């Protein structure tokens with residue numbers, strides 16, 4: 017028996033017609049609260065935020081819809097109390113109690129009849145709805161909250177729980193039938209038939225779906241954010257009812273779907289999180305997506321209906337836009353695919369489909385093409401050719417092979433590396449076959465043959481086999497072995513097998529692949545070939561098992577990258593990502609000239625640098641020519657750390673001193689000496705505590721947020737010089753000063769005008785040497801200058817350079833004067849086995865040739881200038897961007913919470929980087945405050961890629977992160 021509200025008996029549910037003045041009066045007269053009332057949005061209740069005259073929120077005055085009885089309201093309050101007691105980490109919108117313990121609840125008469133009004137705890141922080149884009153952690157947290165609430169409510173009993181609500185998905189079919197006529201004519205059939213199909217899928221599961229009391233509206237609108245930006249509060253219990261427990265989750269995840277950029281697969285973190293708290297049964301897992309579809313249908317029919325009956329409810333109208341987006345997303349992926357995807361995400365028994373044994377065409381010697389991102393067929397940009405598979409197949413057939421096939425389930429790389437924010441559909445749902453001659457395809461089993469115009473579909477029991485691009489030779493029922501079609505020589509035949517194989521897309525997006533592939537099978541065994549192997553082991557897990565933890569990787573969940581091309585990195589799923597941080601790959605990834613140079617040299621000779629060969633001589637001379645006078649002497653090493661270390665040792669040995677001055681907040685490497693002078697806590701959190709006594713620092717000359725800002729920044733130079741003078745006066749004249757000549761680790765800032773001139777002259781005045789760390793800023797990246805010190809109009813005594821020198825191959829150099837090198841010779845020692853090896857030297861020369869021939873420095877200047885202008889334009893529209901630093905393709909986008917206090921937006925920067933990755937851009941934070949997006953891409957970056965980066969950042973800053 018239904019004791020509460022019956023939606024199908026109540027004609028309409030317009031929200032109570034009461035206003036702010038009424039609410040203020042009720043608050044005062046019924047609850048003794050003197051407050052200003054401001055109405056909040058609600059579909060069917062009237063809610064008012066009560067604030068003190070000074071604006072402090074006091075409580076929410078909730079006026080329930082007159083259709084709800086007192087028992088229903090009372091049990092809602094009991095449910096809130098129960099959750100609060102069971103989940104101390106959740107904030108719950110409980111009914112407030114007066115000092116004497118009495119519940120702040122009263123029945124008030126209105127022109128529409130008696131209503132129950134009560135004071136509810138106000139939760140600050142804003143709702144999850146207000147967050148815009150929802151990252152996977154936010155989504156997971158919503159699922160976790162739903163799980164916590166359901167565990168807390170399990171076993172709750174009481175009056176007012178047996179209600180018939182339009183939101184209860186047990187009545188979704190009736191709700192859609194009752195309100196469907198409110199839908200716009202153009203969408204009605206689509207929504208009604210999707211709901212009917214979903215209902216048919218849920219119906220057989222009903223006996224196995226657990227039932228309990230649930231919140232039933234645990235959406236983004238009814239969850240409130242805590243200080244960490246994740247949901248920790250639950251409000252609005254007005255839809256509390258007893259129904260299928262899994263409805264809670266389905267309703268919660270539906271609300272994710274209207275958020276910017278959200279698509280069906282984005283709900284999976286919530287489903288997983290819910291399952292880890294309250295494990296879902298097989299039936300519940302099967303029911304989730306059909307229930308999402310039903311929820312979406314109920315939302316749009318109810319939304320359209322509400323707008324119709326309650327014309328002036330603007331809140332309902334704005335909601336409707338979101339509700340349509342939920343419906344569009346819920347219907348955008350086939351329900352079976354989503355169910356298989358959910359099962360896969362939960363690790364439930366895989367659906368999987370196996371084919372009965374049989375032979376379609378026996379070609380066990382067929383050539384199997386590898387079109388995965390790691391395929392060597394796709395090297396040197398061959399993957400830019402969209403018809404690469406056809407070309408490869410034609411070559412193999414021309415070479416005398418009878419047949420060529422591709423692999424099932426393979427994420428393929430073919431076509432230009434496009435700049436796209438969505439991952440391309442790359443996973444093959446079937447295989448392609450090319451034959452040299454016409455080949456007869458035979459029915460592998462007794463089956464029904466249907467001709468499709470472009471080929472045939474064979475139907476047997478619950479599997480299908482589709483062959484597109486063949487000439488049909490039979491129709492209707494046939495027995496195994498009957499010739500059913502003939503291939504067209506050298507033309508592609510596409511074969512798919514499994515349940516509904518006739519209607520699957522040729523390729524699907526990697527995120528949805530487990531959902532699609534669950535109902536498909538590898539057709540290879542029907543051709544006498546082995547099936548494609550299972551899923552590869554996680555490279556990340558293997559890495560974490562084998563390597564030291566301190567050898568870190570970017571991102572919490574890094575994509576697996578196995579190919580690069582120009583300024584793209586390619587994931588194993590065949591997704592090109594725009595690489596905005598690879599300062600080692602100046603010439604671009606997989607540059608064919610470098611690859612050929614390496615191969616040629618490895619075939620000729622590679623040995624240690626004590627032998628006499630041309631490459632080391634040529635490379636040394638070339639580097640010496642690049643440096644200004646009097647720097648003409650080169651040491652070749654393998655890394656930036658080694659170069660910085662050697663530069664410091666040169667200064668120490670050449671001067672016979674033991675003190676060094678370094679710039680604060682800088683990073684120079686991890687070897688003993690380079691680490692000692694590194695005080696950036698971004699790279700080494702212990703940098704400040706572990707600094708040895710021979711290292712002295714001068715303040716970071718940061719003109720944006722340091723002690724001296726803007727024009728005042730010229731004071732840093734003289735102040736640093738004074739520190740050096742003091743050190744000398746104290747009897748410890750420094751051996752040298754080391755600093756980046758463009759302030760890289762702070763996010764690509766130019767040093768203040770005259771800074772290096774002042775510091776270099778101070779250190780030289782006391783007999784020390786000036787070391788320029790050009791490891792990341794040198795070699796043309798700055799666009800206007802080849803070396804960073806040129807910007808400062810100075811010449812150092814020692815240059816340390818690395819990264820770009822080998823385009824990612826370990827090659828680095830120290831360049832100094834013959835006099836300094838000679839002094840080092842007297843008391844020092846140097847030998848590097850592979851520093852300057854034939855291979856390193858050849859690659860070093862090749863990189864310099866490419867920089868010259870492709871005018872990469874000019875490109876850095878032009879594209880970098882364009883990019884900086886785009887970013888500065890973004891800064892005018894997005895408050896979060898405090899400043900855009902840098903030059904050429906060495907830029908820093910500094911993110912701040914407040915442009916006056918410059919409070920660093922570190923967590924925002926991290927989240928923005930994750931969201932940028934999601935949208936196809938690799939970018940990372942830098943600086944000691946980790947609030948600067950470091951922009952240092954390969955120098956071959958073109959304008960369209962620069963625009964893609966700026967557009968994507970614009971999108972993220974607009975939609976949320």
Ligand SMILES: Cc1ncc(COP(=O)(O)O)c(C=O)c1O
Pocket residue numbers: 655656657658660683684685686756760789791792818819
């Ligand atoms: C300015 C600077 N110096 C030195 C190094 C150390 O170079 P490597 O990592 O090649 O040892 C780095 C590396 O990030 C750097 O940025």
